[in-house]
Amino acid sequence: MLKNSRRLWAAGSAALVSLLLSGRVDAGLVTDDWGSWGQVVAEGSLSFIDPSLQNGRLWLEGQMRWDDDWQHWYQGMARAALGYSISDRATVWLGYTFLPTQNVGKPYVAQQDVWPAFRYVLPTEIGTVTFRTMFETNFGKGNEPRYRPRQMIRYMRPFDFEPRLSLIAWDEVFVRVNSTPWGGQAGFDQNRAFLGGGWSFDPGFRVELGYMNQYIDTPNHQDQVMHNLVMGSLFVNF
Amino acid sequence: MRNTPKFFPDAIPDICRSISLRSALVPATMLIGALAGCVTDAELLAENSRIATKTAEQRAAEELNCPQAKATIVAKKEVPGQPLGELYSEYGIRVSGCGRQAAYEVECRDEKICSIKEK
Numbered sequence: 001m002l003k004n005s006r007r008l009w010a011a012g013s014a015a016l017v018s019l020l021l022s023g024r025v026d027a028g029l030v031t032d033d034w035g036s037w038g039q040v041v042a043e044g045s046l047s048f049i050d051p052s053l054q055n056g057r058l059w060l061e062g063q064m065r066w067d068d069d070w071q072h073w074y075q076g077m078a079r080a081a082l083g084y085s086i087s088d089r090a091t092v093w094l095g096y097t098f099l100p101t102q103n104v105g106k107p108y109v110a111q112q113d114v115w116p117a118f119r120y121v122l123p124t125e126i127g128t129v130t131f132r133t134m135f136e137t138n139f140g141k142g143n144e145p146r147y148r149p150r151q152m153i154r155y156m157r158p159f160d161f162e163p164r165l166s167l168i169a170w171d172e173v174f175v176r177v178n179s180t181p182w183g184g185q186a187g188f189d190q191n192r193a194f195l196g197g198g199w200s201f202d203p204g205f206r207v208e209l210g211y212m213n214q215y216i217d218t219p220n221h222q223d224q225v226m227h228n229l230v231m232g233s234l235f236v237n238f
Numbered sequence: 239m240r241n242t243p244k245f246f247p248d249a250i251p252d253i254c255r256s257i258s259l260r261s262a263l264v265p266a267t268m269l270i271g272a273l274a275g276c277v278t279d280a281e282l283l284a285e286n287s288r289i290a291t292k293t294a295e296q297r298a299a300e301e302l303n304c305p306q307a308k309a310t311i312v313a314k315k316e317v318p319g320q321p322l323g324e325l326y327s328e329y330g331i332r333v334s335g336c337g338r339q340a341a342y343e344v345e346c347r348d349e350k351i352c353s354i355k356e357k
Contacts, residue, residue: 041322042321043318043320043321085318088316088317089325121318121324121325122276123325124275124276125275126275128324128325132322154322156323156324158347158348164351198323200319200323200351203319203320203326203347203353206323235321236321237320237321
């Protein structure tokens with residue numbers, strides 16, 4: 001069955017390319033630079049604590065981010081979450097994120113987020129599609145939290161000529177639900193689109209490298225920031 | 239006095255202005271296309287079972303010094319692989335031949351990548 005999928009594969013590829021090219025292009029682009037993000041993401045069952053916790057999950061993640069054409073470190077990220085596997089495909093999460101930030105020309109700020117999340121893995125005849133929904137509550141400079149849901153759709157397809165090598169493409173949209181003095185007006189917040197490759201060493205390790213386009217609406221929606229990013233990732237299953 | 243955050247009354251018009259019809263239709267089309275070809279756990283386990291038994295038989299042929307050893311799947315399930323990655327088919331396999339037996343856990347991503355889970 002999986003072998004009879006070339007037509008679906010071609011249709012899916014065309015749709016993905018269209019998706020990646022469908023980002024908004026506005027006139028008020030105030031920043032258009034290059035940089036890098038590096039991340040390590042580890043996840044595993046809590047059965048290492050006790051076998052009865054087989055369906056419990058632990059997610060640990062760390063990131064470092066550079067912008068201004070690699071001249072400036074601007075952000076780190078530490079994330080931890082506990083999850084529960086409803087099935088082999090569906091997992092619910094409750095997590096925390098710490099986001100120290102030093103944007104060019106601006107004072108240091110540290111944002112903290114708490115969030116529930118849901119992830120669903122969907123194997124298809126043309127590759128694996130993963131959906132991840134997070135509903136962040138962001139705590140920034142002021143007293144008012146900002147509510148910011150984000151939706152990721154991710155596609156992964158091993159190449160026929162080298163099955164350890166996969167095409168990876170994903171897109172994630174962020175929306176500000178409410179207006180806050182520090183977090184901007186409600187509406188579209190940002191979009192992240194990634195296209196690259198992944199190498200699976202075994203069920204426990206995968207590395208990915210590719211290009212990510214981060215397109216951000218400024219707080220008043222008048223201007224936009226675009227980061228062109230080389231993104232490298234290590235994924236660990238423990 | 240703190241302002242109570244407004245939810246959807248503020249947000250919906252902005253969201254609608256920000257997300258074009260085109261950018262909403264493309265992922266929807268992709269989603270429908272993907273769902274049309276989705277694969278069940280039973281199908282994945284059935285498809286990967288042949289390489290799983292072959293992998294176990296090859297290992298047993300060496301360890302039991304028995305090229306005729308035959309494998310039987312005694313347990314199988316789909317399990318998560320690396321974060322944001324694919325599912326893996328995990329099999330419990332018993333191999334017997336030449337008066338000897340061995341048991342293995344085998345993990346297969348697909349019909350090409352399959353390995354014994356070392357204990």
